[in-house]
Amino acid sequence: MNQPAGIPTIDVQEAAAQRDGPDNPIVVDVREADEFATVRLDGAALLPMSTFADRHTELPKDRPLLVMCHVGGRSAAATAFLIRIGWTNAVNVAGGIDAWERAGLPVLRGTPAPGEGDLR
Secondary structure, eight states: OOOOTTSOEEOHHHHHHHHTSTTOOEEEEOSOHHHHHHSBOTTOEEOOHHHHHHHGGGSOSSSOEEEEOSSSHHHHHHHHHHHHTTOSSEEEETTHHHHHHHTTOOOBOSSOOTTTTOOO
C-alpha cells in the first residue's frame, strides 16, 4: 500500500526493532475491539478509529507512537491527524498487523485479558 506523502512511515521490521529499543514506544492499535480480539501485538494500546478523535489526548507526547491498523490505511489517517495537531513522534506502521504476521513477528489471539489494550 502506498502511503500519502508527508506521513512518517516505517515498515514492520523497523517497528519491531524500535519496540525492543531504548525509546520505549507505544504501539497504538486503531482497529476496532473485535479486530483486536482476533489478533494483536502484546502490549499494544487499543484506541479505535471510532473513538480516536475524542480520545487522542490520552496519548502521551513524550513517548514515540507506532500507529498500526489492519493494513495501514486507518493508521496512516490517524498518524496524519496527530502530526497535523502537533505530535512530532508518531509514525505509521506500513502494512499493519497483516504485514506484521506475514513477517513472522509474534502476535496474540483470542479474547484479551482484562486491562489488555489499555494505554500504559
